[in-house]
Amino acid sequence: MIFLDNLINGLSLGSIYAIIALGYTMVYGIAKMLNFAHGDVIMVGAYVAFCGLQYWGLPPVVAILASMAICTVLGITIEGLAYRPLRQAASLAVLITAIGMSYLLQNVALMIWGANPKSFPPTFINSTTFRLGQLRVSSATVITILANIVIMVSLTLFTAKTKMGKAMRCVSEDRGAAELMGINVNRTISVTFAIGSALAAIAGVLLCSSYPILQPTTGSMPGIKAFTAAVFGGIGSIPGAMLGGVLLGVIEIFGKAYISTELGDAIVFAVLIVVLLVKPTGLLGKPVREKV
Amino acid sequence: MTKAKRNRLIYNIVTYALVIAAFLILQSMIANKTITRSLKGQLVPICCWIVMAVSLNLVIGISGELSLGHAGFMSIGAYTGAVVSGWLLNAFAVENTLLRLVLAIIAGGVMAGILGALIGIPVLRLRGDYLAIVTLAFGEIIRSLVNVLYIGVSDGRLRFSFLTKDMPEGTVMLVDGAKGAVKIKPISTFTVGFVLILITLFVVLNLINSRAGCAIKATRDNRIAAESMGIPVTKYKMIAFTTAAALAGMAGALYGLNSSTVVPTQFTFNQSINVLVFVVLGGLGNVLGSVISATLLTVLPEVLRAFSDYRMLAYAIVLILVMIFTNNPLIRSFVNRLFSPIKRLFRKNKQGGDIA
């Protein structure tokens, strides 16, 4: 029973990581950059949804849609203003810019919403608890897992079937060749950011539905863990992000429950290291053959 | 003497000269008391961050590996330094602060170096972002372990315990779990910091220009080509990684002994990122650039104090703008044209090269 309970908790935490990791992996796969500000877009998304629910009295679905819309605009703006001028620059320069953007978003949030934590109000997402014998499963867990599967499937279909999705895969494979074939690289990357940021808004709402505390730094640690999860599963791979996220969550909860709460984080990272040593491109990452 | 060799020599001389000149100016300011308290208080931390930046540049700029766990090595150095200094004082009554400081810095460097080598063996098999994430993971592991580490000294010997604080009565605690290294007697001095910078520059510049350095750079620029030329890639990467770890440990010891207390939360992932920012802003592979950017970026938030609540915002904006202005090809070529006469004078000094 305790085992099942822990497993459910692990799946719940893991699916949150997974949904954030999907955003990381999308942007990494196509724009080939680590968008460190992703965690902070999540934070902004959660704040917007919070304002919608708490201050403007919007119905939950409308609040989530509003948050997605604002995050999409934010994502495109960030990409256009800060990342696009650096398209040709070294990848580390882009990384540092992303870090700067992360600081910027946190400090702007501090100014707009203040330092006092907000408690994310209950919505249809987390309002009920299912009882199965002695087990208690929050509806937030169920909805997060379902949302994950829906997003993963639709992203996979999107990249496989649609014209834009194909363009994305081309850009991911070889940006120069894609450009020569007449694909608008800038527009493709903008769309990627738009999708990634809309996902971030959903992730923000789901994160705060399960763990209802909202601060300007809310996005950073889940962001780092999710980034780890994306690498764990093989960065750039959509099913990999999902698998990596869920496994990371389960390992974290089991490590804490059966070994020691003090060493929970150390265990997560130790497992990550072992996995990467055995399989250096992550669980589902494809080894890239180097041509001489 | 070839032209390249001469350029290298000029670059090295300029680097040393600038550092020594800065030291002499600051010393004279201290002597005639024209220095502000605020600047004086930052001198030792600046020395530490310079050493951190230069050593990380060895890994990132010269050897081409992205490491996100450099602060972990610094924390090892800081803790070792605090323990060694406290042990020498409590168990052997070594009153000479300079001796204690030097021994602590050496111990910090050795510990971090050993750990760097241990981590390096498995890690350096990985590449690119995977290496980055594993170094990040090691940094976080070190932090969680230090959080539950207890070290005390009683009856002249060191006592260790892990997870639970299990110490005999009358033990003087040196490292106290979450409370970090406690009751440190601050003994770091600016002069020792300056000497440490010189040592770092000497080690790193010599390593870059040595045979090993050429091999490391060859590996960075094209690993496959280097490997097929018979260069033992992993061996040279190990040399760079371990040296950088040891230097970070020394900086850590100096940093730890500059304050009365050190906590694990000082050496988080964010701190590693800060050092990374120094390196990238100063130019990958550019040692002098690291020295300058570490200094400027440490002082910048203090200068921005006038903006009070907006200063971290200002810092973020400055960071983004600087990255865009120095890396955007359009703006860059414009600036280059503007400064081309001056640039021509300095181009000779350019070392290494940016890696994409």
Place this chain on the structure above:
Amino acid sequence: MKKLFAMMLVVCMLLTGAAALADEPITLRVAHIGPTTGAAALYGLATLHGAEVAVAELNASDSPYHIELINEDDEHNVEKVINAYNAALDAGAQMILGTTTSKPCEAAGAQGYTDRVFFLTPSASAPAVTEDKDNVFQICFNDPNQGLASAQYIADHNLGTKIAVIYNNADVYSTGIRDTFVAEAANKGLEIVSETTFTDETTDFSVQVADAQNNGAEIVFLPMYYTPASLILKIAANKDYHPVFFGVDGMDGILSVDGFDTSLAEGVMLLTPFVASASDEKTVNFVTKYQEAYGETPIQFAADAYDGIYILAAAAEKAGITAEMEPEEVCDLMIAAMQEIAVEGLTGSMTWDESGAVSKTPMAATIINGEYVFE
């Protein structure tokens, strides 16, 4: 005649000059140091705002001392706090109201001990803040005392014998309270059935709560701030687990979190010297002014800093501090004066001894229907 008139004029001028001197209040330059940006900004902004409310009040009153507040941000960082401290002294501060958080206060206080600068910290509660330093005084209880008082309260009121402790093992405040609590619990015959930890980055508390539940704890002791505590309460409610939650002063503020479902905190007990919903005149006055100025309900940190300004003014009056004095001179005079004054503040009646620790009585409150109720 002309001469006499001139002389009278001079005398008049002298008299009015002297009178003006006597009436003119002395302006002290006090630096508030605390994290006003970064992850701990919540606490630094609370102490800053609390102090600002008190300064506005003091400067509008006929008190012989006015205060000019200098603010420096330390980012809750042991390195940056030294910069903040030096910047404050460069800006002409005579004494420090700070620092807000324990670890930075320990570092800055030690530097102040060497330089001879007086510190009055509103909220840094670790014993290491005052240990081995005569220049640092506290307004809040120190952590061991809170742990001690909590264990005694639980035992004396027979709240239960099976106790779970959840604490932040990366935090000095949390571990400090936990250590004495666990030691005293053993003395009082209370059984610790579950002990689990978390860190600042933890968002998921399901393991910790499940461990307490599975070990049958009747009381869950939460030595932590209200942010993680609110997550724990939420998880416990999800799991249908309803023990007595017993908190410490960091728990105050939980009811005023925007959007918090106060029914989750029903029955939570805590030891605290201040609650914003108290109805005494002082608290109402402070809370009203604070809400007007910042649009938020003050937490205990703000109340401590508010008291801090009045304590500094009282001690400065006792010590006869003038605006021209250097920090070194101020320090020794203030140390002596602090041990002689007694202050009736928002957070209770306070006196100090040479150790720098405050002596005041904690009060136990229970949350009933979203309000604190004192017994």
